[in-house]
Structures are given as structure tokens and as C-alpha cells.
Amino acid sequence: MNEQRNVTSNERRQAANPPSETKTRILECSRKLFSERTFAQVSLKEIAEAAGVSAPLIIKHFQSKENLFKQTVDFSTSAAALFKGPFEELGRTSITETLSAPTTAHYSIIRTMTVTDGSDTSLSAIGEAVKRDILSVLEQRIQEEAPFPDPEPQLRAQAAMALLTGLSLMRRVGDTDFQEFPPDALADYYAELVQQILNGHAPAQ
Template structure:
């Protein structure tokens, strides 16, 4: 007698995956908005759900609980994975392209969240510590030569300035110029900190 095999579950349609990603993004955006204005303890899943236009159970489905959601919002780990996903010799160009593509496709630059971290209080301290550990220190660990920490911070500062000019100041010349053209001009400036003299 042969064993009965269970057919694999059908894969979710691409549109359903896109909708799920858009919903998660709306939840994260709503949480960031509330965290910039309220203490962590005062934020409820109901408030996040109302701001995101979803139900509280949907937040639980995607993120597990309030603590997990807040931890995700205060983390840069996933964003840093994408930002730093290139060989060191081409990393400056990759990082510039990534920041601009994020702005154009998602209307936001995940790194720019650091600019909105509260100056005082536990939330701001956690966000800054995460940013240092997950972005600048991680980048510095890849660099060779003198002053890797300083060079990493200068490279990231250049990216943050680019993100501010594009997303906040809304520089018209920057916004209407092709991403690759900007990458050709700005990538070498960032790369100069990553591989000085290289």
C-alpha cells in the first residue's frame, strides 16, 4: 500500500503578496508616526490599527505583538541588509542607488528614520543604538585601513544628506534627474570614504 502524498499548498498570488507587503508597510509607517509623538508605553495596537487603516488582529498576524512591532520599527537590521548588499569596491554606488530607489519607489528612505528619532528618552536612545550597531558599525567592520569608524560615519552622513535633500527638502533638480546619473556623480563621493585612494 502506498503512502498518500499531500499536494503542496498553492503559492499566494503575486497581488496578494503585494497587498500584504503594502499592509505591513502601512502598519510600520503608522507605528513610526506614533512613536515620534508618544511614549512607547502610551501606544496601543488599536491606535496603530486606526492610523494604518487596518484591524488590530491583522497587526498581530503580521508582527506577533506590540513589543515585536515596536522592536521591528526601532531596528535597522533588514534595511541595512539591503543597503550593504554589494562588494566593497562598488558599495558607494550601490548605497546611493538604494537610497534613491527607496525614495522613488516607496516614498521613503528607511535610513532617514534616524533623523526623526526623539532626542531624549528611551525610544530615541534605542533607535540611535540600533542605527550605530546595525548600520555604521556594521559598515565600519567591512572597511580596511585607518579610521574605519569615522569613514563609515562620513559615508552614511553623505547618504543621509542625499535622503534629506530628496525626501524632505524635495530638491527639484535631484528629483527630476535619472537615478543612474545621480549615482554616477554621488557614488564616488561615498566610495571615497569606503576605499580612500582606491
């Protein structure tokens, strides 16, 4: 009886909100829960309770938990933090962000990878989001602002992100002594490497 009343209450709340608003609320709650625990640990029931909707409604909007997770993957916040400011300072900016961003941030690539179920669907969703939200942004800035034309912007963007992602991985799980390195020394060393990659070089003679 209580369960029936709860469902009715939820349905009334859903009816009072446009579908787009409901979907946005579901995505926001899902993103928060997926950033706190692994994919397997978060249930549709928990997401439904957090969003104030019914689990069947989530399935209606997103078809499955896997598809819902896919739509929560968004690295645009990460890109905005990594690549803000003048081009000639992007090496320093991106390294500083990589070394200081919260390890539990929902926009962290490494964090997102560690909470997935490891399925092809989840990993594909992460790859698509990285290309859409991060690589394309960096490629465009290289194309428009880099002082040298070679190599091609796509290769430079991939190389820079490989370095940043590797550093993030080492910071989180790859080196138990990572925190022993002086932050300024790390920033100075890696910032120069990233900036060299982004700047590129003149065409070979």
C-alpha cells in the same frame, strides 16, 4: 458583554501560542503600523487588534508603548541592501539603494525619524539601532576589505553614512526639485564620493 467575549477570545488565542511567538507577532504588527503613521497616531489598542492580543498583554511584554517602539527599530534590512556585493562597488550599490528605496519603508532611517514622538527615548533607540545594524556592519567591511588603512574604519563608516543619510533627507524633504535631477547623474556623482570615503587612503609619509 461583547467586550468581555472579545477579551476572552483574545486570551484563548494567546494561550494557544508560545510567548515568543506572541511577542514576534506584536513586533511585526507594530513595525507595520509605525511605518504607516507617526508614533503619536498609533495606539496600543490598534496594535493589539492587529496582533490579535489584548492591550494589557502588550504592556506585560513591553512595559510601555515607548519601549515597544524601541524594539521595533531595526535597520538590518537597510544594511543588507546598502552594503551587498563587492566592496569596490559599495559606493554605487549604496547610492542606488538610497535613491530608489521606498520612502515609506520601515527600515528607512529618515522615515523612522519622522514618525517618532521626538523624545530622547525614541531618538536614542534610533541611534542605537543605526550603530548596531548599519555602522558596525560597514566598519567591519572597511576593516577587512578596504584597499587603504587610513583613516580608521569607524570614521569612514560615519562619514559614508552621513552622506547617505543626508542624500536621503534631501530626496524626501530637503529639496522640492530633487526629482528633476537625472538619476544617472546623481548616482555617478555620489557613488564616486562614497567609494572614495570607503576606500580611504595610504598612510601619510
